[in-house]
Amino acid sequence: MTTKTKKSASTNKRYHHGDLHDALIIAAAQLIEENASVDFAMIDAARRAGVSSAAPYRHFKDKEALLEAVSHLAFLGLTESTQAIAQQFQPGTEECIIALGKGYIQFVTTHPQFYDLMWGDMGLRAIGSLDSDLKTLGFYTLVESVQCWCDAINLSHYDAPELSVKLWATAHGLACLAMNHQLEKFLPDVDIYRLLESSTQTFLEGLKSPASP
Amino acid sequence: MTTKTKKSASTNKRYHHGDLHDALIIAAAQLIEENASVDFAMIDAARRAGVSSAAPYRHFKDKEALLEAVSHLAFLGLTESTQAIAQQFQPGTEECIIALGKGYIQFVTTHPQFYDLMWGDMGLRAIGSLDSDLKTLGFYTLVESVQCWCDAINLSHYDAPELSVKLWATAHGLACLAMNHQLEKFLPDVDIYRLLESSTQTFLEGLKSPASP
DNA sequence: CTCCTATGTAAGAGTGTTTAACATCTATGT
DNA sequence: ACATAGATGTTAAACACTCTTACATAGGAG
Numbered sequence: 001m002t003t004k005t006k007k008s009a010s011t012n013k014r015y016h017h018g019d020l021h022d023a024l025i026i027a028a029a030q031l032i033e034e035n036a037s038v039d040f041a042m043i044d045a046a047r048r049a050g051v052s053s054a055a056p057y058r059h060f061k062d063k064e065a066l067l068e069a070v071s072h073l074a075f076l077g078l079t080e081s082t083q084a085i086a087q088q089f090q091p092g093t094e095e096c097i098i099a100l101g102k103g104y105i106q107f108v109t110t111h112p113q114f115y116d117l118m119w120g121d122m123g124l125r126a127i128g129s130l131d132s133d134l135k136t137l138g139f140y141t142l143v144e145s146v147q148c149w150c151d152a153i154n155l156s157h158y159d160a161p162e163l164s165v166k167l168w169a170t171a172h173g174l175a176c177l178a179m180n181h182q183l184e185k186f187l188p189d190v191d192i193y194r195l196l197e198s199s200t201q202t203f204l205e206g207l208k209s210p211a212s213p
Numbered sequence: 214m215t216t217k218t219k220k221s222a223s224t225n226k227r228y229h230h231g232d233l234h235d236a237l238i239i240a241a242a243q244l245i246e247e248n249a250s251v252d253f254a255m256i257d258a259a260r261r262a263g264v265s266s267a268a269p270y271r272h273f274k275d276k277e278a279l280l281e282a283v284s285h286l287a288f289l290g291l292t293e294s295t296q297a298i299a300q301q302f303q304p305g306t307e308e309c310i311i312a313l314g315k316g317y318i319q320f321v322t323t324h325p326q327f328y329d330l331m332w333g334d335m336g337l338r339a340i341g342s343l344d345s346d347l348k349t350l351g352f353y354t355l356v357e358s359v360q361c362w363c364d365a366i367n368l369s370h371y372d373a374p375e376l377s378v379k380l381w382a383t384a385h386g387l388a389c390l391a392m393n394h395q396l397e398k399f400l401p402d403v404d405i406y407r408l409l410e411s412s413t414q415t416f417l418e419g420l421k422s423p424a425s426p
Numbered sequence: 427c428t429c430c431t432a433t434g435t436a437a438g439a440g441t442g443t444t445t446a447a448c449a450t451c452t453a454t455g456t
Numbered sequence: 457a458c459a460t461a462g463a464t465g466t467t468a469a470a471c472a473c474t475c476t477t478a479c480a481t482a483g484g485a486g
Contacts, residue, residue, distance in 0.1 A: 020464080041442060052466050057444070059464090119393050120333050139399060161399050165390070166383070166412045173386025177378070180332050186352060186374050199379045199416075206419030233433080254473060265435050270475065272433095 021059045023049040025069045036113045038067060071117040075134045078107050078118075082138040092148025094204055100142050101171040101196045108175040109192070115179060119172075142168065155207060163207070170199055234272045236262040238282045249326045251280060280330060287327040288347045291320050295351040305361025307417055313355050314384040314409045321388040322405070328392060332385075355381065368420060376420070383412055 017023065027048035031040035042063050043053040060066040085103040089096035108115065146167070147160040177183050178192050187195075240261035244253035255276050256266040273279040298316040302309035321328065359380070360373040390396050391405050400408075 017464080042444090043442070051464095053442090054444080054446095054467080055465050063443070116329075116333060119389060120329060135395075136398070162403075162408070165396065165399055165403075166387075166408065166415075169386030169390055169412070170379070170383045171386070172389055173382030173384070174379075176332060176385055176389060177382055182348075183378065185349070186378055190375075190378075195375070195379065199382070202379075202419035203412075203416050204419070205422045206415035206417070209418045209422050211418055255475085256473070264433095266473095267436080267475080267477095268434055276474070 017049065017051060017055075020049055020051060020055060024056050024059060024066060025073060028066050029070050029073060032070065032113045032117070033111075038113070038116050042066070067117060071114075072134065074111065074114040074118050077111075078104075079134060079138045081107050082141050086141045086145065091145045092152045094149070094201065096145050097142070097149060097167065097204070098197050098200050100145060101167060101200055102193050104138075104168075104171045105175045105178070105192060105196055108172070109178050112179045115176075139164065139168065149204070153208065158207065167200060167203065170203070171196055174199070233262055233264060233268060237269050237272060237279060238286060241279050242283050242286060245283065245326050245330070246324075251326070251329045255279070284327075284330040285347065287324065287331050288351075290324075291317075291331075292347060292351045294320050295354050299354045299358065304358045305365045307362070307414065309358050310355070310362060310380065310417070311410050311413050313358060314380060314413055315406050317351075317381075317384045318388045318391070318405060318409055321385070322391050325392045328389075352377065352381065362417075366421065371420065380413060380416065383416070384409055387412070 024045050027045040028040060030048070031044055032038055042056060045066070046053050046056050049055075056066065060069065081103055082100060085099050086096065089099050143160050143164045146164045150156050150158050150160055150163070174183070174192055174196055183190050183192060183195075237258055240258040241253060243261070244257055245251055255269060258279070259266050259269050262268075269279065273282065294316055295313060298312050299309065302312050356373050356377045359377045363369050363371050363373055363376070387396070387405055387409055396403050396405060396408075
């Protein structure tokens with residue numbers, strides 16, 4: 001025996017390890033970050049948490065379930081970041097809408113390794129319960145701001161969710177292209193945030209134009 | 214021996230199989246399509262081509278090399294589709310620009326299994342030689358049309374590549390969101406092509422507005 | 427015809443996921 | 457306290473997949 005009783009490193013919520021469930025999520029997130037890929041090894045996450053290779057299966061049905069938990073964490077981060085930004089700006093202003101877009105791009109591009117988890121491969125399958133709430137919260141923050149913008153300049157005939165999807169798509173697309181190094185290929189030394197800003201401004205300008213659908 | 218000499222099914226370029234190289238690419242593409250994932254098994258591609266599990270490694274260094282070849286095929290399809298569309302419309306018209314966007318969305322969303330290969334995980338690493346030419350051809354088709362549009366209505370002070378990137382980003386973003394079932398979640402019964410069309414129109418309208426950067 | 431090289435096969439090493447059987451810890455009731 | 461049930465963790469091994477090595481064979485050039 002090695003007398004490694006490991007009594008109370010952290011809050012002693014769980015039995016043996018203390019909190020293997022969360023420790024595994026954190027370990028997996030770290031490995032994904034380090035490898036810049038979701039293709040980490042289950043056994044490495046286990047080792048990093050200080051347990052044997054089979055232990056994780058007491059907490060997660062399989063590797064995909066662990067990935068889903070990490071995905072949940074990632075969406076939590078995005079949602080929190082979005083809401084924090086919304087509170088720093090006057091809702092309904094162009095600045096607010098642009099800031100939300102910039103924040104989105106910032107989050108996505110600074111965590112490229114989480115992309116697959118959030119929108120890629122994984123997004124297509126699985127992802128059950130958390131799907132409804134967590135994934136939509138951030139979007140409705142944007143919708144709220146867009147609705148305010150419409151009301152403020154007498155354009156209430158527009159459908160705020162639809163406009164929001166269009167704005168979201170542009171930010172999402174720019175973030176994707178940036179992560180794939182497409183932006184720098186066609187626009188050397190481009191600033192993605194400036195791109196989003198001017199793009200959004202042009203779009204909003206178009207909405208104000210008399211020749212709008 | 215099974216007397217399966219398989220003499221001349223296709224052009225007899227290669228020795229034993231005839232053309233294992235291409236047969237493997239096709240088999241891999243099929244498997245990716247069927248599994249709706251790039252996570253196919255090398256041995257299955259080999260079996261489908263009628264050879265042993267080690268044979269593919271005579272033609273492809275590893276699995277990633279085979280995936281890269283499939284990716285090449287996918288980009289070829291996208292490029293051809295884009296150029297075909299460009300030829301059907303008067304360059305420089307809004308119809309042409311919108312059609313290019315619709316074609317892009319059509320290609321991406323009808324081949325969702327190729328997304329990872331083209332823009333996802335794989336896109337980030339590897340992908341060597343084909344990167345420069347094939348991946349850019351389609352884009353420059355768009356740039357050309359945008360440039361014509363600018364010239365046609367005296368807006369030549371705009372940077373066509375930059376505008377093209379913005380338009381591309383919107384189409385790309387919409388396609389991504391559609392594949393992840395985000396569109397239908399927030400806009401039930403939405404038509405993504407109508408969304409792209411109105412979005413593009415609004416953007417172009419914004420460019421014509423006097424209050425443009 | 428014989429040899430060289432491109433191509434393919436068989437077998438297995440290495441890596442990683444997951445399960446099964448067994449061991450140990452914590453909580454709970456008495 | 458103490459026993460016990462059930463949750464948590466360990467070891468060993470089954471299974472799947474990638475990729476390598478050693479050997480076999482086919483077809484063309486001399």
